[in-house]
Amino acid sequence: MLPVIRVARATFHEAWRRRFLNGILVFAILIIGSSWLFAYLQPGAELQMVIDIGLGSIRFFGMLIAVFLGTRLVPDEMERRTIHTILAKPVSRAQFLIGKFAGGAITIAANLILMGLAFYAVFAIKAPAFVAEKPEDALIFQAMYGNIAKAILLSFFEMFLVLGIAVVASVIFTWVLSVITTFVLYFVGQMADLFQQLSDPERGAGLFARIVLGAAYRLLPHFEIFDMREAILQGIYVPWTTLAKTAGQGAAYLIVVLLIGYLVFNEREV
Amino acid sequence: MKQYQIVSWVIIIGLMLLLQPLDRAVEYDRLVLGLQQPTPWFQIAARGAAGETELAVTGVTGVIVGAALGGFREVAATMLWMKTHEYWESGQALQVKALWLMRLVTLLDPHWLEPWRITAWHLAYNLYVETDDPALQSKYLQMGVDCLKEGVSWNPDRYDLYVELGWTYFDKVEDFEEAAKWFEASKFYPHPEYVDRLVGHAYERMPDIPRALDAYDYRLKRDPTDGTAKGATITIRERYLHPWYFMEEGRHDKALELIDTHLLAKPDSTLALHVKGYLAEQAGDTRLAYETWKRAGDGSALDFHAQRRAVELAHELGIPTQDTPQYIYMQRQARTQKRMDGSVPGRDNLKR
Numbered sequence: 103m104l105p106v107i108r109v110a111r112a113t114f115h116e117a118w119r120r121r122f123l124n125g126i127l128v129f130a131i132l133i134i135g136s137s138w139l140f141a142y143l144q145p146g147a148e149l150q151m152v153i154d155i156g157l158g159s160i161r162f163f164g165m166l167i168a169v170f171l172g173t174r175l176v177p178d179e180m181e182r183r184t185i186h187t188i189l190a191k192p193v194s195r196a197q198f199l200i201g202k203f204a205g206g207a208i209t210i211a212a213n214l215i216l217m218g219l220a221f222y223a224v225f226a227i228k229a230p231a232f233v234a235e236k237p238e239d240a241l242i243f244q245a246m247y248g249n250i251a252k253a254i255l256l257s258f259f260e261m262f263l264v265l266g267i268a269v270v271a272s273v274i275f276t277w278v279l280s281v282i283t284t285f286v287l288y289f290v291g292q293m294a295d296l297f298q299q300l301s302d303p304e305r306g307a308g309l310f311a312r313i314v315l316g317a318a319y320r321l322l323p324h325f326e327i328f329d330m331r332e333a334i335l336q337g338i339y340v341p342w343t344t345l346a347k348t349a350g351q352g353a354a355y356l357i358v359v360l361l362i363g364y365l366v367f368n369e370r371e372v
Numbered sequence: 373m374k375q376y377q378i379v380s381w382v383i384i385i386g387l388m389l390l391l392q393p394l395d396r397a398v399e400y401d402r403l404v405l406g407l408q409q410p411t412p413w414f415q416i417a418a419r420g421a422a423g424e425t426e427l428a429v430t431g432v433t434g435v436i437v438g439a440a441l442g443g444f445r446e447v448a449a450t451m452l453w454m455k456t457h458e459y460w461e462s463g464q465a466l467q468v469k470a471l472w473l474m475r476l477v478t479l480l481d482p483h484w485l486e487p488w489r490i491t492a493w494h495l496a497y498n499l500y501v502e503t504d505d506p507a508l509q510s511k512y513l514q515m516g517v518d519c520l521k522e523g524v525s526w527n528p529d530r531y532d533l534y535v536e537l538g539w540t541y542f543d544k545v546e547d548f549e550e551a552a553k554w555f556e557a558s559k560f561y562p563h564p565e566y567v568d569r570l571v572g573h574a575y576e577r578m579p580d581i582p583r584a585l586d587a588y589d590y591r592l593k594r595d596p597t598d599g600t601a602k603g604a605t606i607t608i609r610e611r612y613l614h615p616w617y618f619m620e621e622g623r624h625d626k627a628l629e630l631i632d633t634h635l636l637a638k639p640d641s642t643l644a645l646h647v648k649g650y651l652a653e654q655a656g657d658t659r660l661a662y663e664t665w666k667r668a669g670d671g672s673a674l675d676f677h678a679q680r681r682a683v684e685l686a687h688e689l690g691i692p693t694q695d696t697p698q699y700i701y702m703q704r705q706a707r708t709q710k711r712m713d714g715s716v717p718g719r720d721n722l723k724r
Contacts, residue, residue: 143450147484154446162444237562320392327398333407335483336529344401351394358387361380368376 105193106201113175113205120174123167127213130163134220138228148232149239150335153246156221157253157331160214164261165288167213168206172268173280175202176367185372195368203269203360210261218254225250242337249334252345259352260328264288266356267323270363273370291325323355449481460494471495478523485532488523492516492536496544500697509697510704513545534558535567542570545698546677547705548578565591569600577677579647581608581616612647624655640671642678649681661685 117123137155141148176199179185188198229246233239267287271280301307301315327348333340401407452473459470474491481487496516500509520537527533538554541547552574558567572587585608591601611634618627631648638644645668652661662685668678676698686693 140447140450144446144484144486146486147446150483151446151450154444158444158447320388320395324395324398327402330407333405336406338405338407340405340407341401344398344405344407347394347398347401351391351398354387354391354394358384358391361384365377365380 105191105197106204109188109193109198109201110204110208113202114208117171117205117209120171123171123209123213126163126166126170127216130159130213130217131220133159133163134217135224137221137224141228141232146236149229149236149243152225152228152232153250153334154331156224157250157257157334160217160221160254161257161260161329163217164210164214164257165264168210168261168264169268169281169284169288171206171209172265173272173277173284175206175269175272177272177277180372189372196364199269199273199360199364199367203266206265206269207262210265211258214254214257214261218251221254222250242335245337245339246334249330249338249340252340253330253334256328256330256345256348259349260325263323263325263352263356263359266359266363270359270366273363273367287323288325291323294319294322294324294326297322324351327351446481446484449477449484449487452477452480453487467494467499471499475519478519482523482526485523485527485530488520488527488533489536492519492523492540495519496540500544506695506697506700510700513697513701514704516540517545529561531558531561531563531567534561535563535570538570538574542574542577544676545701546577546675546680547698547702548574548677552578552583565595565598568594569598569604572601572604576604576608576643577646579612579643579650581612581647584608585613611644615647615651619651619654624651624657627651628655628660642668642672642675645671645678649678653685658685658688662689662691 134156137152137159138148140155141151144151176185179188179202185198189195193201225246229243233243264284268280268284271283274280275283297315297319299305301312301319303312307315330340332338456470456473456477459473460467471491471494474487474494477484477487478491493516495512499512500516503509503512517537517540520533520540523533524537534554534557538551538558541554542551545551552571555567555571555574559571568587568591572584572591575581575584575587578584585605588601588605588608591598592605595601612631615627615630618624618630628648628651631644631651634644635641635648645664649661649664649668652658652664662682665678665682665685668675669682672678676696679696680698680702683693683696683699
């Protein structure tokens with residue numbers, strides 16, 4: 103366990119020295135901080151716009167950080183040849199891979215916390231003014247604080263999954279290809295319902311569509327399940343059991359991804 | 373294959389199998405709680421495939437698609453909304469594109485009320501006046517009403533679209549039974565005071581005098597200084613309540629006589645003509661009812677209710693007439709309603 107912690111700690115410290123990550127974080131906080139300005143683009147739905155921009159930015163910039171960090175974690179060690187030094191010590195490839203992932207995950211968690219705090223600050227300052235303009239939103243406003251925290255919590259699991267996919271893709275492909283693969287999987291994963299509907303025999307799907315698209319639906323990660331903005335916008339209480347099931351699904355998928363990464367990485371020349 | 377590989381693959385396959393029931397459980401929870409994304413991508417893609425691809429390409433730019441896929445559905449909706457205005461203002465040829473994009477905005481962000489309101493307004497009001505064909509006009513009315521009903525289904529806890537739908541029934545379709553129903557529905561949610569008065573206006577124009585008085589009474593109990601409600605109550609009590617009571621007692625001649633007295637003083641009074649038309653119908657004097665409704669309809673180009681009633685009675689009397697869009701609309705509604713539950717919509721089905 104100790105080697106994993108050491109690799110994770112080193113990865114975390116190294117990640118904070120990456121300028122592009124700091125740049126993304128600063129830009130994200132700027133966008134989140136100015137989300138209330140965008141609110142005026144949707145007259146009558148200012149509060150909803152703030153939430154959409156704020157939480158959307160957390161997810162979007164979190165995803166960018168996960169992709170660009172995840173796809174560099176292992177290849178950088180290979181390019182600098184430091185991987186040989188690490189693996190020469192009593193650190194197995196599995197421990198190295200898990201350590202790298204854990205370091206990246208802690209980095210992403212720290213970034214998400216900072217973005218979340220920025221959003222909470224904007225929300226706490228601006229939302230009451232928007233609610234005052236539209237008193238009917240007062241009913242759902244109280245439920246929003248708790249729901250926003252839950253939405254950010256789900257973003258953690260979503261970004262860990264993106265990070266896992268990015269790390270594994272970087273082990274299999276070149277850097278550019280791994281970035282593209284992760285982006286494609288993320289965007290396609292947002293539209294998992296499309297594959298489900300297209301493979302539905304009741305909607306006229308043929309045998310080929312049922313097999314191929316049905317398999318795609320079952321194999322692809324379902325990123326849309328981590329998005330609970332609908333609940334926030336409507337003031338719906340989201341039970342912790344639903345959160346646990348969603349997190350469980352993300353965790354199970356993450357283990358699958360990391361195991362595939364381990365199988366490839368273990369056989370790979372470094 | 374090495375042992376660790378076999379173990380790993382067994383775990384992978386086991387987890388993938390475990391994911392299936394978990395996925396179904398999460399999907400079920402999201403469906404029950406209403407956490408699913410407003411409109412599945414399938415539906416949006418299906419619209420593009422259903423002959424609207426060209427419109428999609430011209431209107432939906434890469435930036436908008438990117439914003440939508442990147443999780444910024446509301447931002448994408450806002451960008452599209454701006455584009456719709458650009459198209460709409462560019463002229464008639466682009467209005468279809470604008471309307472398609474407006475529907476797309478409502479698909480992307482169904483909780484934004486403005487697009488529902490404006491889209492329905494363009495359909496029921498602006499496209500309505502672009503043609504002289506009553507069948508086409510009735511179709512636009514139907515589309516406007518359907519658009520608002522869909523909007524209400526997405527936003528059932530807000531008064532706005534109930535009132536908007538009620539207003540479209542009140543002002544454009546002039547189906548006052550439906551208008552009153554939707555205005556009443558909006559009162560379950562926090563709403564501005566004018567909505568209470570609109571309920572009264574709808575019953576007044578229907579006409580259903582006791583219910584109109586009830587509605588104004590409700591308003592006055594909340595705000596005794598409400599001048600409109602007070603004035604309406606006085607007018608109704610002075611002019612229409614007594615004829616109404618006579619009608620309920622079956623003394624139709626006396627009721628009509630009283631109304632005629634008011635009409636002598638104010639021959640163009642819409643409300644008096646509506647009450648007289650209704651009294652004549654209740655008295656079984658179809659010819660008088662037809663003449664009264666026709667008089668009201670001819671007197672005001674915007675009295676669609678009177679024009680529709682005149683057409684209905686003209687058909688009964690065998691008088692050749694031109695069907696109005698509102699008449700065609702109501703006939704279609706009646707046929708649909710009959711198909712659904714065998715009843716005919718109308719004031720008799722309203723619970724007092």
